Structures are given as structure tokens and as C-alpha cells.
Amino acid sequence: MFEYIRIAVAVPNVSVANVTYNVNEIIKKATEADKENADIVLFPELAITGYTAGDLFFQKTLMEENTNGLKEIIKASKNLKSVIAVGLPIEVKGRLYNAAAIIYGGKIYGVVPKTFIPNYNEFYERRWFSSGTELDVGELTAEYLNISDIQEESVPVGNDLVFDTGYFRFGAEVCEDIWAPIPQSCRLTLNGAEVMLNLSASNQYLLKRSYRREMVSQQSGAQICAYAYASSGSEESTTDLIFSGHGLICADGKLIAENKKFIDTDYVLYGDVDLGKIRTDRLKIKTYGQSADLYGSADDVYEVCIPYKERENDLKYAKIEKLPFVPENEEELESRSNEIFEMQVEGLERRLEVVSAKPVIGVSGGLDSTLALLVATEAVKRLNKPASEVVGITMPCFGTTSRTHDNSVRLMKALGVTYIEIPIKEAVLQHFRDIGQDENKFDLTYENSQARERTQVLMDYAGKIGGLVVGTGDLSELALGWCTYNADHMSMYGVNSGVPKTAVKNVVKVIAKTHFPAAKDVIADVLDTPVSPELLPPSDNGKIAQQTENLVGPYELHDFYIYYTLRFGFTPEKIYALANKAFDGEY
Structure with a gap:
């Protein structure tokens, strides 16, 4: 409604390598978010198996359970109206990839492998995973994925996927991808993605939370997009690493929502994002269009259509400032x-x-x-x-x-x-x-x-x-x-x-x-x-x-109308709806 979408960042409890438990927790959180009319539910990196499974990723038993877990989530999504992005390992032609699965309405619509595989300091992911750049196929058959009993269609795979729901367009990247000098999100947003999803693990150390917040916010501003980030919860912590379950939703350079606890797990974070602002800024800021012409190309991405049905949005989680010219802080x-x-x-x-x-x-x-x-x-x-x-x-x-x-x-x-x-x-x-x-x-x-x-x-x-x-x-x-x-x-x-x-x-x-x-x-x-x-x-x-x-x-009303008229060119109907939310019961 009025170009708003609701994003849910879900950080479930995780039991490493216990796929049945993890899948149940994922479905619980997806169902909870769906009841809140979330358009997108984002889960952390490797949420189905757990990020810290280590050499268990080489075990056939775990990978078979991983496939079964994916099928259970796909089946559960048939009764949900939200798009789900969940992390899992996936094997393609003898190589293992750390990937995001995009699921909606009882089908998987795409698999996005991680591009940049960290192998420095405390990270040694190359021990298990290959980069998405090493993929030499663009789709996987349902038979190959062992999901032919619930889906006939082949599934696009690649780090070049832009998903078009007819209401909003989005892309996905995995953890380290945002830390790269030129993140994958740059290519995807220059080719139309309005929302970026990052499925992350991202261990915690001193000052990393604030750095991560600034990085996600900056990326959303530079790419003129909404950017949602879900990091592995505290139950992934080991003797060597602490995971904090950091959840973030930013849009156009501003923080929309963030989880409160420094070390966290088992929660769902919601944010209502105004895509109207993003679309207006992309129209106005010609540098975006020039960058798309210079660095973006339709040949660089593969568009995946999702037959999504727009949901009602009551602006419950919208941060609408009564005084847009006057900071609250x-x-x-x-x-x-x-x-x-x-x-x-x-x-x-x-x-x-x-x-x-x-x-x-x-x-x-x-x-x-x-x-x-x-x-x-x-x-x-x-x-x-x-x-x-x-x-x-x-x-x-x-x-x-x-x-x-x-x-x-x-x-x-x-x-x-x-x-x-x-x-x-x-x-x-x-x-x-x-x-x-x-x-x-x-x-x-x-x-x-x-x-x-x-x-x-x-x-x-x-x-x-x-x-x-x-x-x-x-x-x-x-x-x-x-x-x-x-x-x-x-x-x-x-x-x-x-x-x-x-x-x-x-x-x-x-x-x-x-x-x-x-x-x-x-x-x-x-x-x-x-x-x-x-x-x-x-x-x-x-x-x-x-x-x-x-x-x-009241001048506070006039300035509210002036701001949204001149800054974003919103319709009178939308501005009126926003004013009703911001000034609820005052006038």
C-alpha cells in the first residue's frame, strides 16, 4: 500500500547440524512474520544447517538432511504469503556453495551463491565452499535438487539474479559480499533491484556492531535502495567466535530498524520501507542513471519473475517523523x-x-x-x-x-x-x-x-x-x-x-x-x-x-505536507495517509 513493503529480519534459534530442529525454528519464524503481513522474511547465512558446522559440510548425511529441510520450508511456504530468503549449503557438479534460496508460495524461484569467500584471520570458508564465480551453469533442474516431488520447474542459480515480484524488485547477496570493495549489490541495484537482502553470519568483536551498521546504511544510501541484513544468532557461538544475531534494515542511507540487544537470538525484527522514496530519488539523482548506463547492463543480470500478490500494509512499523525538518535526537x-x-x-x-x-x-x-x-x-x-x-x-x-x-x-x-x-x-x-x-x-x-x-x-x-x-x-x-x-x-x-x-x-x-x-x-x-x-x-x-x-x-502539519510534496512528489492521498499515522489522534 502506497509503495510500502514490510521486511522481516528473522534470527531463529539454531542447533548446529540439527536440520530438523533448525527447519522447525525457521518455519515458526516465517509463520510469525507472515501473520504480521511481512512481504519479505530474511534469515541468516546457512540457517538450515548452522554456519559453524565445519567439516560436517562434507558429510553426506548432513547434506541429505539439508535437502529434506529445504523441501519442508518450500512446502510450508505454500500456506504463507511472504517471500522467504534462507541460507543453506548446496552442491553443484562436485563443488559446495554457500547460498541463499528464494522461496515463495510453495516454490523455490532462485539460488544465489556467495561470491566472495573469506579466507583470512578467523575465516577459512574456502576449506568448504567455492565462489559463485566458479559456477558454469545458470539453472538447476528440480530433479538435480531432489525436489521434483514438489516442484517441476528448473531453478535459476547465480549471483546475477534480480527478482521481480511486480510490486518490488530485489536481489540477494551473502555475508562477505557486502564487505568487498565493489559488492554484488552494486550490479544488482544498478539493474533495478530496489531491495537488497544479505544473509550473514558475521561474528562479533569490539566495535564491529557500529561498523556493520554504518556499512549497511552507507550501502543503502550509495545504491539508493533498501538493505536488510540478518546475522547468525548467539547460539552459533563457539570457543573461538561469538555471534551476536545483528539485524538491520536500512533505506536510502537511514536506519529503519535494528535489534536492541548486543548479543541476541530468537527474534523477528520488522521495518516498513517506503519504496516511493527510493524510486523518487532514483528518478531525481541522475548519477544513478548514469552509473547504470556506465556500469550496469541487462546482460549482467538474469531477471526472475515471482507471481507475488501485494499485501495490505497498515504502516505499523513505519518510522514517519512528525517534524521531518527537526531531528528528534x-x-x-x-x-x-x-x-x-x-x-x-x-x-x-x-x-x-x-x-x-x-x-x-x-x-x-x-x-x-x-x-x-x-x-x-x-x-x-x-x-x-x-x-x-x-x-x-x-x-x-x-x-x-x-x-x-x-x-x-x-x-x-x-x-x-x-x-x-x-x-x-x-x-x-x-x-x-x-x-x-x-x-x-x-x-x-x-x-x-x-x-x-x-x-x-x-x-x-x-x-x-x-x-x-x-x-x-x-x-x-x-x-x-x-x-x-x-x-x-x-x-x-x-x-x-x-x-x-x-x-x-x-x-x-x-x-x-x-x-x-x-x-x-x-x-x-x-x-x-x-x-x-x-x-x-x-x-x-x-x-x-x-x-x-x-x-x-498548525505549521507542523504544513511543513509535513511541504516536505513530502517537494522532497518526494508524493500524491495527496499518500501524504494524508502518512499524516494520519504520524499525527494519530492529535488533529
Whole structure:
């Protein structure tokens, strides 16, 4: 639904070389995931036999049980609606391969052998397994696999398989393949795979968990794909090696889901992945298409069609951020706020340096003008000029409250900028008389006349002193059209035009603490002031009567819609569904 798929990473209990036990555990986990409407269930490397079977891989008894175990999983899948990827050893023409079997609806649709066989440090897999590059066949008959009693069709085999379900396309690789300089996933994703599955064992040592997480996340970002990773659980641990059962689901460079325990087993991890984001980015980022042309070729892969039936997805495991522009993590929030501020300052600093002009700003005592003023003050500082180079003009009129007026004055004084107060009430009343506007009629003309008068003052004063009018409107206001034409929609440099409203507040809060401690008290009150254009008279008790969010709705909703519309081009229906999930019960 809405291009979401649910991926399940299943790490079952394992008893090494006890195939019957392992298969029962695999079927239990597959059934559990199927009940959760998983589209894909991913198991670890060699899950049917256990990864640490060692020389038992050469025993005919184990290999026969392995085949029987595979058949049992295929039979069980007939009653399930999920695609299953499970690890097993498979013998082809006298060579043993460490492989992934792709199973759906009572059939096996492909076998993907491991390409890169580690034989260094604690690994000596070449003792048992050959590389997928050594295969000289492209398919295996059902008779050869000893599954002809449950399946007639031959089974494609190779590390070049891309599976197309009609709803999503995926590929598979095994453990070490992702650690290679050029992973197999590169070829598969450049030829259309949107999801990569890695069946892994990957023993544990100090700091490897974080390295593995970064590697999987980076691979999902570089290949613009979803990447799921299932590693052998703790019951595979030996006297020499510890296995931690690390499970990961990443997409487009972001972590979607990860198991919590450092050493883990016997669990299923779920993640809902938005393929719409991946598809949009592949369309937008032309480097992906160029890379596909340069390094990918239809001749390099073999496409396998799976007659998959799309499943319902209730977005239960979807990580949908209510505030996509505002990180939840405090450390990340502070870092991003500083980054936004630095970019704003750099842009304005360069402009001021080139045109040799003083910044002129209309200061209202609200959030947007406060941020613009802080940016301008820091920009002139970095140009080795005094704060007084910044000209702040407050222009009280009908709707100005004592709170916002006093805050604007206190802020300018605390920052040391040049402070000018130009009341515009009389000028606006004169304009009303000129055009025949009733001053008691609080209509659009009443409001816009004030906004245009303020802009005229700013532009004319800037012209007088050779200044540059710094606009204060933010991205959200501009996207909504919540500004007055030929008034606050105009400036000589819109320093906030790329900053959404939900981010403005956090940038001001962080920067006040790190850059402007002398102004932190007044900024704290600005942060606590309702967002308002103050174009209508205050209430009887002198407080702000006109509050923007009461008129246009909550900015957190607007920024949510703006993000998914502009960033990914989602349909209104999809954005509405995501909003219902993110803001459940709030509106």
C-alpha cells in the first residue's frame, strides 16, 4: 500500500547440524512474520544447517538432511504469503556453495551463491565452499535438487539474479559480499533491484556492531535502495567466535530498524520501507542513471519473475517523523541548527561583502525577524565590522503589542545593532483616507496596507544609506503564500527563505545559547510568543489577537505536507495517509 513493503529480519534459534530442529525454528519464524503481513522474511547465512558446522559440510548425511529441510520450508511456504530468503549449503557438479534460496508460495524461484569467500584471520570458508564465480551453469533442474516431488520447474542459480515480484524488485547477496570493495549489490541495484537482502553470519568483536551498521546504511544510501541484513544468532557461538544475531534494515542511507540487544537470538525484527522514496530519488539523482548506463547492463543480470500478490500494509512499523525538518535526537538537533545558521551566515556574508552594503531589517519581535537579525549580526562580525553596521527598524502600528514591541527593542539593544523606531500608524491612516478605506473595517486592505507601508519604509531607508533589505519570511510562509504581494514577499536578500517554520524556532533556540548569550533572556520570550503578523488590533487585555496558526492551521502539519510534496512528489492521498499515522489522534 502506497509503495510500502514490510521486511522481516528473522534470527531463529539454531542447533548446529540439527536440520530438523533448525527447519522447525525457521518455519515458526516465517509463520510469525507472515501473520504480521511481512512481504519479505530474511534469515541468516546457512540457517538450515548452522554456519559453524565445519567439516560436517562434507558429510553426506548432513547434506541429505539439508535437502529434506529445504523441501519442508518450500512446502510450508505454500500456506504463507511472504517471500522467504534462507541460507543453506548446496552442491553443484562436485563443488559446495554457500547460498541463499528464494522461496515463495510453495516454490523455490532462485539460488544465489556467495561470491566472495573469506579466507583470512578467523575465516577459512574456502576449506568448504567455492565462489559463485566458479559456477558454469545458470539453472538447476528440480530433479538435480531432489525436489521434483514438489516442484517441476528448473531453478535459476547465480549471483546475477534480480527478482521481480511486480510490486518490488530485489536481489540477494551473502555475508562477505557486502564487505568487498565493489559488492554484488552494486550490479544488482544498478539493474533495478530496489531491495537488497544479505544473509550473514558475521561474528562479533569490539566495535564491529557500529561498523556493520554504518556499512549497511552507507550501502543503502550509495545504491539508493533498501538493505536488510540478518546475522547468525548467539547460539552459533563457539570457543573461538561469538555471534551476536545483528539485524538491520536500512533505506536510502537511514536506519529503519535494528535489534536492541548486543548479543541476541530468537527474534523477528520488522521495518516498513517506503519504496516511493527510493524510486523518487532514483528518478531525481541522475548519477544513478548514469552509473547504470556506465556500469550496469541487462546482460549482467538474469531477471526472475515471482507471481507475488501485494499485501495490505497498515504502516505499523513505519518510522514517519512528525517534524521531518527537526531531528528528534538532541545532539543531532543542535548540530543541524548550527549547520543551518552557518549556511545562512555564509550566504549573507558573501552578499554583503560583494555589494558593500549595510543590512537593513524590519524587526517585529517575532521568530523570523529575530533569526534574520541574528544572522545579520553574525555576518557583519565575520566581516570584521561592528554590530552597529546592522540597521534594525521596528515599525509599530495597529496590531503591535507592548510585548513584541519591547522584545524587538530589547533584542536590538542586547545585540548592539543600530536601532530605529518608525511608527507607521499615521502614514497608514493617511493612505486609508487617500483610497477611501474605512479604518474600522478589518479586511484584507486594512492588513496589507500596513505590510506594504513597512516594506516601503525599509526599501527607502536602505536606499538612503546604501543598505540591503534583508527579508525575514521563511520557507513555510513563502510556500503557503502567507505573505503580502509587493510587501513582505519582497526583499534584496531573503535569508530565511530556505528555512521551514518548524526549524526556525529550534535554530533560534540553539543559536541564542551558543552565539548570543547576552540576548538569551529576550530571545527566550520571543520563542514563547505566538506566531502572528500583528495586523489586527490587540485584544482588550493588550495581548495578540491574530494568531497565524488559528488561521492557516498548525505549521507542523504544513511543513509535513511541504516536505513530502517537494522532497518526494508524493500524491495527496499518500501524504494524508502518512499524516494520519504520524499525527494519530492529535488533529
